[in-house]
Amino acid sequence: TFSEAKLAEASPKLLFRQLFEKESSTYTYLLADVGHPDKPALLVDPVDSTVERDLKLVKELGLKLTYALNTHCHADHVTGTGLIKGKVPGVKSVISKASTAKADLHVEAGDKIFFGNLFLEVRATPGHTVGCVTYVTGDGPDQPQPRMAFTGDTLLIRGCGRTDFQGGSSQLLYKSVHSQIFTLPKDTFIYPAHDYKGFTVSTVGEETQFNPRLTKDEQTFQGIMENLNLPYPKKMDIAVPANLVCGLQDLVNNV
């Protein structure tokens, strides 16, 4: 019948791609609702050096890129959002309000970012930086199951982001992970912004059991984080200022 056909047409269908940038070991994620006639799509954490690859794929798959999101203001690579906005008119950059970075849209906890009939829900997960958020696929009958959490540097596979700069706080990170991520269903997929050992995905259930840092009590965790003795990130002095104007890099370049 007509109404059934219309329903079938409107039924969302997730296309999902994980993409890797080798130099900074960054994962970029492409999500689209290919059940929608426009095939609206978004990218999470695009990297400047792989924008061409990502946009070629978007074009081949016939997607309409609408948003370029960042989980936070990165210190290890320059975001691709500025380049993308220059190359694909109409794309809106998205970052948290708390990041203090420029973007077309500033999001806060509880906001929903729709692409077609699918959406990402914003969870505030400060700790690695003050403005870190985790984007989680929607909860609902038509949304992907299991859910997927794009955790940025907040929760990594068997690890977590450092907390020693950019307003980092091990106390906040611990609270964020336990209250905002570990409370998701156990089968929720964890898709981080980085992996250095070749892992591509984990689950909430796995990290609550096997994360060597976040399974510890809060005090032990803080001790671990205070004694990491990590080097100053090579790209930080270039990346952070660029990423603070992340949706609008072109303005800086043209000054």
Add this chain to the structure above:
Amino acid sequence: TFSEAKLAEASPKLLFRQLFEKESSTYTYLLADVGHPDKPALLVDPVDSTVERDLKLVKELGLKLTYALNTHCHADHVTGTGLIKGKVPGVKSVISKASTAKADLHVEAGDKIFFGNLFLEVRATPGHTVGCVTYVTGDGPDQPQPRMAFTGDTLLIRGCGRTDFQGGSSQLLYKSVHSQIFTLPKDTFIYPAHDYKGFTVSTVGEETQFNPRLTKDEQTFQGIMENLNLPYPKKMDIAVPANLVCGLQDLVNNV
């Protein structure tokens, strides 16, 4: 009722993980039937240097590793099958009969490799080497949908394996891809043994449209393959002899 409970217990459920080895840009795949009480698992194309990572993950997930498969006798890295057999008693190494490599099990086109109630089907896809096979998840109501094809070096994302050594033949590779892989349903996922650009997955539909080599006619394809002028693989003289005894490396080491 009892029979319903039994049915539910027997219903297969795929656990799937893609794992990356940076030096040779190799993908290893972990598949398990976590619907089965034993959680039987297999690894496709394990690499010697990442065996420890892979086995730790297998252990954490509570899986029972039963097979370690190779898609072919690799020239760019040493297979992990020998190490795995030494560390996990009972694991059987698997490779094609046509590879002439040693293994516990030699497979041929049409063979099925069961893990729990899931299985991989063997397709002969010679061309990169004479013994290359593609492992495809089963066709059936209880098997994963869309299907997944582990294509080794036969079909890469927007590319294919070289055909200039190890009994390689561009004519055979072209025929293999078109008759054995491009005939699968369009939504079948392509999981290759390597990617050098950060792609993690493609589909049959995508490659039939966008593969820059295999969308060409056979003659053009052969011309492309004859003019690649690729360097001799760095690890070939170590990797190939080791991989020819792939399930039984320990024998060589102990001589």
